Amino acid sequence: MKIKKTYTFAFWSSFYITFFTSIILFILTYSFSNILIKPTYILFYLVVVFVFTFLIIQYRLEKFIFQRIKKIYNSVSLLDSSDFNKTPITSDVETLSKEVQKFAELKQQQIRSLTLRxxxxxxxxxxxxxxxxxxxxxxxxxxxxxxxxxxxxxxxxxxxxxxxxxxxxxxxxxxxxxxxxxxxxSADLDLNKQSFNIIELIQNVFDLLEMKAKKRNISLFFDKHYEYPIMVIGDIKRIEQVLTNLLVNSIKYGKINGVTLVSVEHFKKDKIIVKITDNGEGIKKEHRARLFERFYRVDQSRSREQGGSGLGLSIVKHIIEAHNEQIFVKSKFKKGSEFSFTLEKLEKI
Structure with a gap:
């Protein structure tokens, strides 16, 4: 264990005082040769002087440090002086320094966050x-x-x-x-969760957007033939809205005469993941972190030409998070994008 710095200071201070006292004692003993003092008494005296001075110095140092550090604790809102009373005073100088540094870093981070917001x-x-x-x-x-x-x-x-x-x-x-x-x-939206066939729902959205896709000659396909239904749990209307928004985006920004593929895959033990992949424009790396912000548009002019509220992806993110699920995005500029989200899979009975 690291020796407290005040103990070291008290030790050497006591040592010097004891050493000085011992010299005085030997001088007195030598000067007054008629006074005979047993060596054991001298040793006992020196030990008592050392211990006494050590304790006095240590106590005074602790009190001195305590009074000044407590003022710092009281003046910094992050630090609680009641916690300070529970810890050893002499070891708290280094702790205080670390906490003040953390406090400063936290405040800098908050300032950066507030500026960004x-x-x-x-x-x-x-x-x-x-x-x-x-x-x-x-x-x-x-x-x-x-x-x-x-x-x-x-x-x-x-x-x-x-x-x-x-x-x-x-x-x-x-x-x-x-x-x-x-x-x-505000968590004010009640989700009507129920079991439904996600494959059937995707097909319904395909049918709904068929005319919109034809205008840009974009084909909407499954990645393979799904012979059996895949049952999931969620709010069917909200998940339909998620699929619609993501597929509309793939049509808006997909390549003319292109293809949008939808796949449903196993994700975890009780989860599936729905992937919507297009071969369109793709998204530059600097835009991906802000894709789900309200009204954030990668291409301002073209986005407004395409119409829409500019809130589609933000709504998608909020709906998926309201289901306690995750949404992901992968994209390569000029090569296409993949949006995917997870859903709870209905356990087989």
Whole structure:
């Protein structure tokens, strides 16, 4: 064990005092030769002096250090002086130094985190204002044109009303998705978990998105023929939303005349993993960490051209985490992407 520094200081201080005292004693004994003192008494005296001075010095040092260190503990919110009373005073100088260093590192980390969050907050506010502003101005423009007399022309009025309606639909979609994310983040969304066939659900989503995929001539396939159903546990509506959002993304950013493959594989003892793989643009490494942020877009201009609320992946992440499951992303720029998520597998009875 490491010897406390104050013990070393007290030891040598006591040693010097005892040594000095012994010299004085020998001088006195030599000067007054008529005084006879037994060697054992001299040795006993020196031991008593050494122990006494050692204890006094050690006590005074501890009290001195304690008073000053406690002031530091009281002045630093991270350190609790009540904990300090439970530990040896003399060994606490090094502990305090380490704790203060940890405190400083923690504060620096918090400052970096807050700075990063502030940047994200500003970016989020800018994004949401842009997302809402675009359809609002669109709707306002068409309505003002109609109000200025275009409503009297049936052909123009019908076309403008349809376009205004699309802008309103976009606004409703954004507000609905924001409301869903708020519920997911506040754990206010009740999941209706039940058993269902994930293969059948994926096929239903394929059928739902068939026309959308045909517009870009993208084929939606399973990686193989699944002869038997694979039963999982989850909220079927929410998992359908996850599959829809991920497949819509693969269609939006997939290669024209490309292919999107979906596979269902064993993951762990009681888990399966659903993988959605495309051969599209892929995602650069610097974007992957922020893919699931609200309104974060890898390609701002093209993403807005493709439509959508910009909340799809964020919703996907929240739904999967609400199921206490995991979501993963792998991607190579210009080669394609793979999004995957786990689900609880229904145990065979």
């Amino acid at each position: 502030e940047g994200y907050r500003r970016e989020f506010l800018g994004n949401i204002s842009h997302e809402l502003k675009t359809p609002l101005f669109t709707v306002q423009g068409y309505l003002l044109t109609l109000a200025d007399g275009a409503i009297n022309d049936k052909k123009i009025s019908q076309k403008y009303l349809e376009r205004a309606n699309k802008g309103v639909d976009r606004l409703i979609e954004i507000v609905r998705d924001l409301d869903l994310i708020s519920k997911l983040e």
